[in-house]
Amino acid sequence: MYTAKDVLTDKFHTLSPAISVAEATKRFARVSREQERRIFGMIVTDPSGRLLGMVSMYDILLFIRPKHVQVWGGMEDIDVSGLLDMVSERARSTSVEEIMTTEVVTVTPDTHIMAVLDLMLRKHVRRIPVVAEGKIRGMVYLSDLFYFLVDRLSD
Amino acid sequence: MASTDARNTLSDVFVRQAMRSQIVFVQSGNCIAHAIRHIIKYKVNALLVADEDEMPLGVVSKTDIIGAYYAGLPINTSIDHIMVSPPLYCHAEDSLESALDLMKSMGVYRLFVPDPDTGRAAGVLAYPDIVGILYQYCRSCDRSLIRRREVLDIADDIPRFLVLDAMTPCVVSFGEDRPVAEVLEGLCAYRFGAVLIRDGTGLPKSVVSKTDLVRAYARNIPLDAQVRVILAASRVYSCSEKDHLEDAIRQMVLTDVHRLFVHGTDVSEMIGVFSLSNAARIRSGSCHACVSSRIRVEDA
Numbered sequence: 001m002y003t004a005k006d007v008l009t010d011k012f013h014t015l016s017p018a019i020s021v022a023e024a025t026k027r028f029a030r031v032s033r034e035q036e037r038r039i040f041g042m043i044v045t046d047p048s049g050r051l052l053g054m055v056s057m058y059d060i061l062l063f064i065r066p067k068h069v070q071v072w073g074g075m076e077d078i079d080v081s082g083l084l085d086m087v088s089e090r091a092r093s094t095s096v097e098e099i100m101t102t103e104v105v106t107v108t109p110d111t112h113i114m115a116v117l118d119l120m121l122r123k124h125v126r127r128i129p130v131v132a133e134g135k136i137r138g139m140v141y142l143s144d145l146f147y148f149l150v151d152r153l154s155d
Numbered sequence: 156m157a158s159t160d161a162r163n164t165l166s167d168v169f170v171r172q173a174m175r176s177q178i179v180f181v182q183s184g185n186c187i188a189h190a191i192r193h194i195i196k197y198k199v200n201a202l203l204v205a206d207e208d209e210m211p212l213g214v215v216s217k218t219d220i221i222g223a224y225y226a227g228l229p230i231n232t233s234i235d236h237i238m239v240s241p242p243l244y245c246h247a248e249d250s251l252e253s254a255l256d257l258m259k260s261m262g263v264y265r266l267f268v269p270d271p272d273t274g275r276a277a278g279v280l281a282y283p284d285i286v287g288i289l290y291q292y293c294r295s296c297d298r299s300l301i302r303r304r305e306v307l308d309i310a311d312d313i314p315r316f317l318v319l320d321a322m323t324p325c326v327v328s329f330g331e332d333r334p335v336a337e338v339l340e341g342l343c344a345y346r347f348g349a350v351l352i353r354d355g356t357g358l359p360k361s362v363v364s365k366t367d368l369v370r371a372y373a374r375n376i377p378l379d380a381q382v383r384v385i386l387a388a389s390r391v392y393s394c395s396e397k398d399h400l401e402d403a404i405r406q407m408v409l410t411d412v413h414r415l416f417v418h419g420t421d422v423s424e425m426i427g428v429f430s431l432s433n434a435a436r437i438r439s440g441s442c443h444a445c446v447s448s449r450i451r452v453e454d455a
Binding site: 093 | 189192195196197198283286287370373387388407408409410411412413431
């Protein structure tokens with residue numbers, strides 16, 4: 001029986017809740033370079049490694065989206081560079097814990113791989129932390145799960 | 156005659172044309188900290204509180220949350236204790252004018268639109284949505300300020316609204332050494348969304364909005380702390396009282412703020428506040444053309 005531990009990666013990066021969104025976005029870029037794969041979500045932990053939440057690409061895009069976006073429909077001629085300057089300024093004074101998602105779906109290393117698949121599809125998540133005894137053991141990425149299953153389908 | 160005179164740009168526009176269908180809601184039973192995260196994350200001023208079946212129960216606004224902060228309620232208090240219930244509604248086929256009248260008479264900044272079949276909320280209407288509609292009409296009008304600027308040889312003899320015509324001619328300000336509680340009291344007493352913070356020399360230094368106070372609550376900042384510790388913005392966004400309404404709205408949208416402080420001839424002397432709510436309440440676009448020529452506003 002395949003379980004989450006067969007497909008998890010133990011190479012994952014974490015964010016501290018107190019760092020700014022600006023620092024978090026730099027870390028996204030740096031980790032993506034180091035791992036040679038684009039990272040679209042990171043776990044937020046406390047100093048003891050306990051899971052507090054997750055910051056995803058979606059959370060950061062929500063942060064970037066202009067507050068009055070509904071007014072923009074009639075303002076096609078506006079240069080967005082001024083707005084991005086504003087976002088940069090706000091990103092320096094907003095902390096990760098203010099934008100993170102706290103309702104994080106988790107599995108244990110022994111969760112059946114089909115249950116992991118079902119959770120990811122049902123909850124529309126691309127990554128799931130694997131937690132055991134309060135500690136994060138790794139991360140299951142939807143892409144890894146896909147190739148894990150496809151490889152076995154081809155056998 | 157009287158009814159004709161009362162017509163304005165919004166007279167033929169319906170709620171369904173301006174409302175937003177994306178509603179941010181939280182489930183009943185969640186705590187204030189959870190509501191704050193949603194407010195910051197989705198950049199909204201209020202959340203709809205709903206039951207497990209997404210049936211609306213009430214509304215939690217930034218005002219309710221800063222009230223809880225002031226009252227010393229623990230951040231893990233259930234939102235059910237601070238929400239205002241039931242939500243106020245308008246209907247998709249109501250005229251925007253009647254919705255604005257209801258918002259004004261009830262002293263609220265948003266109305267929810269129910270789905271007639273399910274009873275769940277299908278939309279929400281707030282002042283910025285109304286400004287969005289007004290602005291779109293302005294942009295498509297040959298008489299608009301921006302169109303006129305594009306065709307420089309057309310004489311611009313249309314009387315246009317200035318910030319002065321729509322602003323609230325009052326500014327509440329505090330020194331940066333004043334306690335957070337005092338600023339909170341001032342903000343609530345004047346029903347303002349933000350107050351000006353002055354530095355030691357009396358010059359405008361920053362702004363404290365309800366959002367800043369909500370964030371201070373989440374960060375567990377004591378109410379007797381000096382307000383300088385919660386300042387997020389490093390500048391005061393302002394415009395001149397003589398700026399065109401259209402330009403000021405454009406500036407608010409670009410800088411992602413809900414209000415501008417208004418200065419007179421002396422740029423360091425703030426004399427009023429101009430918000431998107433003020434812009435919506437004037438019920439016309441950027442000039443008097445819509446009103447004076449009785450242009451019928453067609454569906455977008």
